[in-house]
Amino acid sequence: MKKMIAILLAAALLFGFAGCAKNNKNSTDSAAVSVVCTIFPQYDFLRAITKDVEGTEVKMLLAPGDESHSYSASLEDISLIKNADLFVYVGGESDEWVDEVLKTASPKKAIALVELVKTLEESDEGILAKEEEEEEAGAADEHVWTSPANAAAIIDKLAQAMAEIDSANAETYRKNAAAYSAQFKELDAKFQTFFAGVKNKTIVIADRNPFRYFCDAYGIKAIAAFSGCSSNNEIPLSVQNELIKAIQANGLKYVYVIELNTSSYADAIAAQTGTQKLTLNSCHNLSKEDFESGKTFVEMMTENYDTLSASMK
Numbered sequence: 209m210k211k212m213i214a215i216l217l218a219a220a221l222l223f224g225f226a227g228c229a230k231n232n233k234n235s236t237d238s239a240a241v242s243v244v245c246t247i248f249p250q251y252d253f254l255r256a257i258t259k260d261v262e263g264t265e266v267k268m269l270l271a272p273g274d275e276s277h278s279y280s281a282s283l284e285d286i287s288l289i290k291n292a293d294l295f296v297y298v299g300g301e302s303d304e305w306v307d308e309v310l311k312t313a314s315p316k317k318a319i320a321l322v323e324l325v326k327t328l329e330e331s332d333e334g335i336l337a338k339e340e341e342e343e344e345a346g347a348a349d350e351h352v353w354t355s356p357a358n359a360a361a362i363i364d365k366l367a368q369a370m371a372e373i374d375s376a377n378a379e380t381y382r383k384n385a386a387a388y389s390a391q392f393k394e395l396d397a398k399f400q401t402f403f404a405g406v407k408n409k410t411i412v413i414a415d416r417n418p419f420r421y422f423c424d425a426y427g428i429k430a431i432a433a434f435s436g437c438s439s440n441n442e443i444p445l446s447v448q449n450e451l452i453k454a455i456q457a458n459g460l461k462y463v464y465v466i467e468l469n470t471s472s473y474a475d476a477i478a479a480q481t482g483t484q485k486l487t488l489n490s491c492h493n494l495s496k497e498d499f500e501s502g503k504t505f506v507e508m509m510t511e512n513y514d515t516l517s518a519s520m521k
């Protein structure tokens with residue numbers, strides 16, 4: 209992965225002169241304000257913030273349907289970042305490549321989501337599979353967007369950045385942001401009310417668990433196969449057995465996976481425990497079909513509310 213980035217960067221430097229032509233802001237084919245986002249959450253936020261503002265263009269580098277943790281930037285992506293007025297990435301373990309890219313490519317403004325809200329340290333609490341790679345001690349968990357309250361705060365801060373970049377449309381950006389962040393605040397209140405009445409707040413995820421901020425917000429105890437950004441997708445037999453034990457010990461009727469999961473482990477576990485498999489959206493990405501139909505992050509989070517409120521008591 210790192211070697212690949214080094215090669216791409218070297219190539220980007222070699223072809224640097226070609227890139228310069230694109231820096232010319234007088235060219236009419238480029239948007240007045242170009243926003244480039246690595247993954248779906250910030251793409252969705254900025255799409256909402258720039259709604260009805262002519263001349264703004266928001267791009268997502270991750271292809272819809274792709275696994276975000278195996279993304280690597282192409283030369284074209286690096287050129288987009290370089291020419292962006294605003295580049296928004298997550299920051300953290302999965303975005304180490306960004307630090308390298310930003311050494312040579314300089315968008316007008318670069319923002320990391322992890323810098324916009326209070327972060328929680330990565331934790332292996334409730335994670336059953338031992339990770340091969342040693343985690344950096346004290347590193348922040350990067351999945352800040354999974355808490356609706358955080359999403360609301362991030363939207364307001366991104367709108368502030370847009371207002372600074374394009375002051376002529378500042379009021380529209382703020383108005384759009386206020387309308388969208390209000391939906392997340394409302395959803396947060398619904399989750400608070402629901403979970404206040406839930407007696408058993410334990411869930412078992414036969415998958416990765418990127419929901420640390422979400423769980424922290426509502427006092428949910430998650431037991432999962434892998435940590436949030438794990439590249440593992442094969443659940444060892446010992447871990448499968450531990451997941452089964454956790455389901456039985458907690459008297460659960462459901463087992464969860466995250467969206468775009470294609471493995472059959474959860475089905476096997478559900479069959480063995482007589483439980484039903486349900487999907488939770490971590491919102492790293494969405495399917496091509498959902499992307500094209502304009503599905504939003506708040507809709508995906510609302511699906512989580514529907515799923516959890518129907519399956520937890």
Ligand SMILES: [Zn+2]
Nearest residue numbers: 418436437492
């Ligand atoms: Zn992740």
